[in-house]
Amino acid sequence: MILENHLFETLKLGDTAQAIRLCTADDLYIFAAATGNHNPLHVPGLDGDGDGQAEAMVPTAFAASLVTAILGTQLPGPGIMTLSQSYDFQGRAHAGDELVTTVTVTGLENGIVTLAARVIREIDKKQILSGTVRVQAPAVSYRVDSSTLPGLTVRRHRHFEALLAKAEPLPPLRTAVICPNNAASLGGALLARRHTIITPILVGDAGKIHAVAAELGTDLTGIEIIDCPQHAEAAARAVALVHEGRADAVMKGNLHTDDMLRAMVDREKGLRIGRRLTHIFVMDVPGLEHPLLVTDAAINIAPDLATKVDIVQNAIDLAISIGIAQPRVGVLSATETVNPAIPSSIDAALLSKMAERGQITGGFVDGPLAMDNAVSVAAARTKGITSEVAGRAEVLVVPGIDAGNMLAKQLSYISHAEAAGLVMGARVPVILNSRSDSSMARLASCAIAAIHHARMQEAAE
CATH class of the missing domain: 3.10.129.10 (Hotdog Thioesterase)
Incomplete structure (x- = not known):
């Protein structure tokens, strides 16, 4: 001007x-x-x-x-x-x-x-x-x-606010919370309960759970508590609640992710449904017009092509649940051209072709894309890339867990994003938060799980 x-x-x-x-x-x-x-x-x-x-x-x-x-x-x-x-x-x-x-x-x-x-x-x-x-x-x-003149970005998480507004009218999601024996995990579950998003079933050391509740000044009257002092025992019991039809979701509390996942991938008693379990960050980045999904940044360390197919499909399914009708999936690499010396660029090209052939459904998939031309239309134009995804990606598929973890944490700590975490590929949504997550991140994770569960229920009817 x-x-x-x-x-x-x-x-x-x-x-x-x-x-x-x-x-x-x-x-x-x-x-x-x-x-x-x-x-x-x-x-x-x-x-x-x-x-x-x-x-x-x-x-x-x-x-x-x-x-x-x-x-x-x-x-x-x-x-x-x-x-x-x-x-x-x-x-x-x-x-x-x-x-x-x-x-x-x-x-x-x-x-x-x-x-x-x-x-x-x-x-x-x-x-x-x-x-x-x-x-x-x-x-x-x-x-x-x-x-x-420099622009201004308000550190406000409007996408999560919209998801909360969408989740609160839904029936509360019956959620088995595993080992909620610290303030963050118990407080997050109780916060989601106050927002009518979940009905928690607390599975863990009952004595520790009551002690934390006392520290928080919270009354647990009316909330079911199942006493399982050991982490492995609590995780197995939470999985059993799903099989018994008493829980529609599982939520990680104060235990190691591996201890929780071990019960879920058990061949006989676990929650797997054929796909690999994959983790998805749903990120609310201030100034960005849409939620941004980053996957997989927490479970699959160095995924092969078959695992990446599940990573992409799970992310598309979740993106649709939260309101992105045809998700644009950018498969990231260090370059936007296929380079035989960079395996992630080859995988990205194959995933793009598989989507074209209907082996991945529900969204647009393009790759390889470098980070800049995945999220910046100007960068994509400069490189001469024309596609439905380039410059407008709503889902970012990373080459491995190290890249995903760094990307998600950069968005959180430098771009002031809030990050909700969900594991897909199981019989029910698995709410997975970090110990350092804010109350908004925990609340949004529960909201996304409830919204996804409601869509799956509607599709099954």
Whole structure:
């Protein structure tokens, strides 16, 4: 966007400028962070007046800043200095409202410009602000490209919020929680219960579970607890609950992943259904328009081609469950061309061809793709790659566990993503969280499991 100003001698009475701005929840978060005004009336999701409803009301200073913006960018434009402002606020706007700001020159004297200003709500023409502002006109001509300004990304996890909203009306998922004997694992299960997403069955050392509950100040009345002091015993009992029809999901608590998976892959009593068990991170990356799935970053160390077929198919199935109708799957390698010296590039090409031939179904699969041309349309164009997936991948299939683990943790710790974890390929969803996961990550993992289970139930009927 090119910004250009108007010198005093070029202005005339009646000159007008207008701008339309959709006020979003992110705008209110940014305004609160920048000003330090955390009035709950203005913070999305909070109830500031006790009526039981979140207001997300636009601050009056934000409305006034819309006037300042149009003065500094359009009329008179860059180089002004504000001398005085006088506003009346007749109405209130909220996140989601489109606001129209208009300024009109009403006075010109000795380099001073007086302008009438008003802000209205577009949908009903309700006036939000009206008043007068005086500015010193710019002294020199100025023309600048404003696109050089840095952008802002709000660290907000809107995709997980949407998944929670989708999961909460579903019937609670009966979930066997294995060894919830520390604050994170028990607290995560109880949080999901409070959100009506799961009905937990706590399987582990009953004494330790009650002790942790006491530390958390939580009452476990009404929650079934099955006393299994040993980790292996608890994992086996949780699997048995699935076979008995008493549990529709399994959730990892405070035990090693290998101890949990050992019970699930048991040939006679496990939960395998023919596919390999594969782990999928569903990541909510701030600023990204869609959830991003990364697989496999936790179970299969160096998967061969047959295992990668299951990794891809499991990821497609889960992506469809969370609302991605035809998932775009980018199979990653170090290069976007097939190189016989790089085995992952060969596997990627074969997976792409297998999807074309219907051996992998439900989504678009393309590879090999390097990370940049998998997620950046500009990078894909630069490399001359044209496909349904290139630059727009919603699922990233990594060559091995080391690459997947590094990618997921980079997104979490550098890009501030939240990561939900689920194991697919079993008879029921397996909720798998890290000990360091936040409460939002644990809650989102339960929500995704509930949503996937509901879709599978619907498909089976």
